[in-house]
Structures are given as structure tokens and as C-alpha cells.
Amino acid sequence: MYFDPLYMMILLVTLALSGGVSMLVKSRFAAGQKVNISSGLTGADVAKAILMDAGITDVQVLVHHGFLSDHYNPLNKTLNLSKEVYYGRNASAAGVAAHEVGHAIQHAQGYFPMWLRSAIVPVANIGSNLGPWLVIIGIVLMSAGRALGYSLALVGVILFAAATLFTLVTVPVEFDASSRAKKALARMDVVAQGKEYNTVSGVLFAAGLTYVAAAISSILQLLYWAYRAGLLGGRRD
Numbered sequence: 001m002y003f004d005p006l007y008m009m010i011l012l013v014t015l016a017l018s019g020g021v022s023m024l025v026k027s028r029f030a031a032g033q034k035v036n037i038s039s040g041l042t043g044a045d046v047a048k049a050i051l052m053d054a055g056i057t058d059v060q061v062l063v064h065h066g067f068l069s070d071h072y073n074p075l076n077k078t079l080n081l082s083k084e085v086y087y088g089r090n091a092s093a094a095g096v097a098a099h100e101v102g103h104a105i106q107h108a109q110g111y112f113p114m115w116l117r118s119a120i121v122p123v124a125n126i127g128s129n130l131g132p133w134l135v136i137i138g139i140v141l142m143s144a145g146r147a148l149g150y151s152l153a154l155v156g157v158i159l160f161a162a163a164t165l166f167t168l169v170t171v172p173v174e175f176d177a178s179s180r181a182k183k184a185l186a187r188m189d190v191v192a193q194g195k196e197y198n199t200v201s202g203v204l205f206a207a208g209l210t211y212v213a214a215a216i217s218s219i220l221q222l223l224y225w226a227y228r229a230g231l232l233g234g235r236r237d
Helices: 005-033 043-053 091-109 112-119 121-143 148-187 195-228
Strands: 060-064 071-073 078-082
Touching: 005 091, 005 195, 043 060, 043 078, 043 091, 043 148, 071 091, 078 091, 091 112, 091 148, 091 195, 112 121, 112 148, 121 148, 121 195, 148 195
Parallel strands: 060 078
Antiparallel strands: 071 078
16 A cells, blocks of 8 residues: 555655755744844743733743754643753744743633644544554455445544644644734834844744645645545545
8 A cells, every 4th residue: 555656656745845844944943043132031031921921820931852842731731942942042932932822822712723623632643543554454355345344444534534634723723823922022022123023933934834734744645545445536446
């Protein structure tokens, strides 16, 4: 199955897409690190200031190991920033820190897309890992004349569709967090208009493209598995 030329073509496209976006993010982040912000605040300072401005007092800002490993954990309400962001006093650090606070604000305000994304995480994890294998097993059974094969392949496609839905919902969640971040940075004069603000916008836009790339890749794979299962273009043996 994995040596299917069509699947290999999809795999190459998705790898090229994700690789290109990853290079863009690293490039923009590195460029942003060279632009010091006039407020002189570290990423940790920026995060704490925006949290305070939003009236959020139950979120901890912690330093986290790993390059670009920044994330907000809604389970224990911690905002985890990589060392480059936590201690950085530049446009990249300010932008990434503010973006993660955007997720904390979404959580505090019950932002529906974020709630939906969290709700489908369990089935999405199962779908991304188990879905393709169910389709493959279903195709093998269909080729052997087993009626159960089609049903099994259908279940696999549905499970993988849940994983695809997760990637699609993630896109507006991430861009909304970036929008909140830029508005807060500008309103609180953390970054100056012009080069500082534009650099932050560039870093956050590039980061957002990683989720767009992930969604496109998942859609292509979903269409492939649906095709192989016979849901698109007729039944496949």
C-alpha cells in the first residue's frame, strides 16, 4: 500500500510543503531575534503583562526546554516558553509569548473552536494512528471477497476524518491566538509600530502556516484513503 505511486506522490508533496514552511518559520524566527523591542521586556515579562491585562491570575509562566517548544497547557494552566522566548528581549520572543497567552485567553473565555479541538483530541489521536491500518486491512479483506472489508475500511476513513477535522479546527484557533497577540502587543506598547510590529506579524504568520500545511497534508491523505476504500471513484479491489 505504501508503495502505491499515488500515495508516494502525496507523501512527497506533504513533505515538501511541511519542510518549506518549517524553513520559513526558522528563518523568520531567527530574523526576529535580531530585532530588539523598545520596551526591553523579556518574553516572560510580556506573557505576564498580557495575562494581567486580561485579568487572568491562575496561569503560571514557566521556562521549557526545547527550541520552539512553546505551548499553553489548558489541563494545568501553564504557559510553557522555550529559553529563547522566555529570556529573549526581541520581536520573536515577544510575538511567540503573546501568541501563547492568546491561547490562555481563549481558554479563559471559552473560545468554541479551542473547546472543540480539545474535545476531539482523543478520537483524532486514534484516527491518525489506527485509521489508515483499518483501511488497509479492509482492502485486503475486500480483495478476498469478505463483505466485512468495506465496513472496516469505512470505519478507518471516518476515524482518519476525525484527525483531519482536528487539523482544520486548529487553523482558526492558531490564527485567532496570533490576532489577539498582535492587538495586545500594540495596545500595551510592548512593541513599537513599524519594524518591531511588522517583524512580530511576520513571525506569527509564518508560524500559522505550519498549521495550514498540516491541514492540507491531512486532507490529501484523507482523500487518498477514501479513494482506496472505494468511497471516491467507485469500489477498489
